[in-house]
Amino acid sequence: MAITGAERVPRLTVVRRLEAAGFRAWPASSTFYDGTWAVRLTTSFPAKRLNSVNPLDPADDADIEARIERAGARFAAAGRPLLFRQSPLAPPRLIRHLDTAGWSSFGESIVFTAELAALDFSTAIDRIPLQDARRYLDASLLVHHRPPELRDGLEEVLASIRPPAAYFVRETEEGGPIAVALAITDNDLAGILDVAVDPASRRQGIGIDLVATALRHTLHKGARTGWLQVEAGNAAGLALYRRLGFAEAYRYVYRAPPGLIV
Secondary structure: OOOOOOOOOOOOHHHHHHHHHHHHHOOOOOEEEEOOOEEEEEEOOOOOOEEEEEEEOOOOOOOOOHHHHHHHHHHHOOOOOOOOEEEEOHHHHHHHHHHHHOOEEEEEEEEEEEEEHHHOOOOOOOOEOOOOOHHHHHHHHHHOOOOHHHHHHHHHHHHHOOOOEEEEEEEOOOOOOOOOOEEEOOOOOEEEEEEEEEEHOOOOOOHHHHHHHHHHHHHOOOOOOEEEEEEEOOOOHHHHHHHHHHHHEEEEEEEEEOOOOO
């Protein structure tokens, strides 16, 4: 069944499906479960989505303090700061506990969805995805301005993706990368990730063209619903995705213990 965006009260079945798709599209190197709390850790790459506790059932709120302590021990052993990722699936009692204990909230992000058949791809050009994963890796590092020491970690993440992945890169006439996007076709779902345009090449329509191209590719592969995530403070990204026809499905934030600088 197709997924539609809902800006106010998200349906938990929709959230669960998109959360699962997100885990598959951007996999952590290790995932441990404490009840329905997914403890995701990736020592080789510092992305918050790959290094956070993700509660997945609003009713799973037993032994909160002990479970936070257990999660903290795992994160400490991995050399990562303890973070929770609070989506609409987080138990209200856990949220109240974190609020009372003084945990900070940051990194609010919005998950958007769109029915691909309803989007206008008339101006999108069919482009063959890049077949060389390492070439995409190098382009992504350059466009995102990531330090070279993260190369092995990002390569591990990309190699761990199980659903079919398509790599899209825009280059200058000289062959230098200026924009990247990763499309994951997971049955009828299409996730668009790792989107970035080099600052010197922005405001030229490159981002919307690249995302539309990636979405059109997934439509040809049988996807019906597109999804993506963008930080709530990214005005340019929000405008781009809304212009394409995406609508808000739900939001999430990260939570950090008192005193942790993130």
